Amino acid sequence: MTEEFEKTYKALFRRYYPGLLFYAARLVGEADAEDIVQDVFVEIWRRQDTVELGDQIQSFLYRSVYTKSLNLLKHRAVAENYNAEEVEFYQKKIDYYQPDHADVISRIENQELRAELRRAINGLPDKCQEVFKLSYLHEMKNKDIADVMGISLRTVEAHMYKALKFLRERLKGLRF
Secondary structure, eight states: OOHHHHHHHHHHHHHHHHHHHHHHHHHHOHHHHHHHHHHHHHHHHHTTTTOOOSTTHHHHHHHHHHHHHHHHHHHHHHHTTOOHHHHHHHHHHHHHTOTTSHHHHHHHHHHHHHHHHHHHHHTSOHHHHHHHIIIIISOOOHHHHHHHHTOOHHHHHHHHHHHHHHHHHHTTTSOO
16 A cells, blocks of 8 residues: 555545535435445555546545445345335435436535535634624625624624634635
């Protein structure tokens, strides 16, 4: 194993794991999603001599999660003797979340991105969060925020600076 592979592998894991987990949970439920995504990454690790971690890796990862999810659902259908309605429901779910539909992956990534942004904003100190939300979510000017909150314009600017610095640091690994 090369140090370069390990570095790239860790970066891929950090970048794609949350989205793949979200995707797998839509297909098989949260209870099995983590196992499926971990299996995909373990398989990449095992096949490091033959797997290409290039431009197509995102498609490969989503396709792998999709395939493993499909296999699990088929196994469930046999093991639990699903009736025709349940099989049809899972088939529609599988068809809807097929990774070849670029808009599906895009929607999943956007949902995950919005959730991460919400978590980051909620991680701000209370006053800082309030100033940030008034400015960006309610599109208020700094002067209006100062008037509404009963604080100085300088304090509003300081809170905004602090909020943006915090959010930049917290969200630096995400793609917008």
